[in-house]
Amino acid sequence: MIVTIDGVAASGKSSVSGGVARALGVPYVSSGLLYRAAALLALEAGVDLRDAPAVLGLLEGRGVRLEPLAEGNRVWLGQRELTADLHSTRVDKGVSAVAALPDVRAWVDAQLRLLPEPFVAEGRDMGTNVFPQAQAKFYLTASPRVRAERRAKERPEDIPAIEAALTRRDEADRRQITPAADALVIDTGPLDLQGVIDVILSTLPDCRS
Ligand SMILES: Nc1ncnc2c1ncn2[C@@H]1O[C@H](COP(=O)(O)OP(=O)(O)O)[C@@H](O)[C@H]1O
Ligand SMILES: Nc1ccn([C@H]2C[C@H](O)[C@@H](COP(=O)(O)OP(=O)(O)O)O2)c(=O)n1
Numbered sequence: 001m002i003v004t005i006d007g008v009a010a011s012g013k014s015s016v017s018g019g020v021a022r023a024l025g026v027p028y029v030s031s032g033l034l035y036r037a038a039a040l041l042a043l044e045a046g047v048d049l050r051d052a053p054a055v056l057g058l059l060e061g062r063g064v065r066l067e068p069l070a071e072g073n074r075v076w077l078g079q080r081e082l083t084a085d086l087h088s089t090r091v092d093k094g095v096s097a098v099a100a101l102p103d104v105r106a107w108v109d110a111q112l113r114l115l116p117e118p119f120v121a122e123g124r125d126m127g128t129n130v131f132p133q134a135q136a137k138f139y140l141t142a143s144p145r146v147r148a149e150r151r152a153k154e155r156p157e158d159i160p161a162i163e164a165a166l167t168r169r170d171e172a173d174r175r176q177i178t179p180a181a182d183a184l185v186i187d188t189g190p191l192d193l194q195g196v197i198d199v200i201l202s203t204l205p206d207c208r209s
Contacts, residue, residue, distance in 0.1 A: 001026070001118040002133070003204065004126035007140030008177055009169050010147035012188050012196055014073075016140065017122040019197035021070055024204075029066070029115060030073040031123030031130070032095075034108045036086040037064050037075045039094040049097035056103050066111060068119060089155060092165065096172035099124075124173060127180035138200055139179035142189045144170070 003024070005017045014030050021028035041058040042049050049055070058064075064082075067074040075082045085091070098104050109130050112121065121130065127137035142150075148163035155162055170177065179185050184203060188196050 001135050002131045003120045003200075004131055004134045004137045004180070004183070005120060005122040005140065005200070006124055006126050006128070006138070006177075006179065006183065007122075008142075008147070009166050009173070010151045011140035011142050012150075012193065013122040013140055015193055016188075016196045016200065017120045018070075018072065019193065020200050020204075021120040023197065023201055024118070024120065025070075026118045026120060027068045027070045028073070028120040028122060029068040029112060031108060031112055031121060031126060033073055033075050033083070033086055034064070034066055034111060035095050035099040035104070036091050037077070037082050038098040038104055038108075039091050040082060040085055041077070042098060043090060043094055049094050050101070052101040052103045055098055055101060056107060059104070059107055068115060087154070089157065089165075092155075092169070096169055099173065099176070124176035127183050128178065132180070136204055137180045137183035139183040139185045140188050140196065141185060142187065146189045 003020065005013055005020065007013050017028040038055055038059055039049065041062070042055050045058055047054040047058065063078050065076045067076060075086060112130050127134055144163045144167050147166055148159045151162050152159045186196060186199055
């Protein structure tokens with residue numbers, strides 16, 4: 001069983017996926033962390049974020065691995081854990097450039113398709129491109145202001161700066177942010193986290209374990 005939860009930046013994908021996955025008793029898979037790892041490695045190596053062969057070389061040559069645990073995803077570079085470094089403002093700024101590279105997307109997709117079912121997968125194109133066969137698909141939205149207010153609790157910048165950066169990233173990611181035709185689109189603006197999780201679980205009665 002695969003459930004996909006896609007959506008725009010800071011719409012609640014990873015928190016909601018974690019809650020849904022816990023309720024189902026399965027792991028969740030945070031695909032964006034692999035794009036974030038690609039950006040972090042390129043930034044650390046001083047590689048141009050648009051240089052596909054160089055970025056791919058960093059990913060393939062150095063053993064980047066996603067560990068999709070039920071309690072939270074971790075990313076490893078050999079023995080070094082990258083997880084804590086993946087949500088910095090500089091990675092936020094650089095990640096769309098590496099995510100636009102078709103070779104990097106193909107590498108991420110291949111990693112994800114190797115994972116054993118069942119799981120909840122979250123990102124941008126889980127329901128459209130990576131797991132079109134998923135049993136249930138959701139797409140989370142919220143206005144840039146609502147998302148910025150949520151993110152302001154996790155980032156040092158103020159709400160207008162975060163809102164501007166989110167809007168820029170929506171624009172940069174626009175190719176990847178089309179909901180699957182068979183996804184249920186949920187505006188999370190009026191809902192709290194548990195409210196979103198409950199909407200999803202209420203449509204999944206047969207998938208509960
Ligand atoms: N429906 C919601 N109501 C209030 N806060 C939320 C909601 N969904 C997510 N959040 C909070 O917003 C922030 C961004 O959520 P996150 O799951 O990281 O989003 P994404 O994975 O889409 O970037 C987190 O601090 C999270 O707790
Ligand atoms: N399946 C995916 C997941 C993420 N991406 C890209 C788009 C985003 O700008 C970055 C980071 O994604 P992530 O889900 O971690 O970012 P947010 O938490 O939504 O801010 O990666 C993608 O292109 N395809």
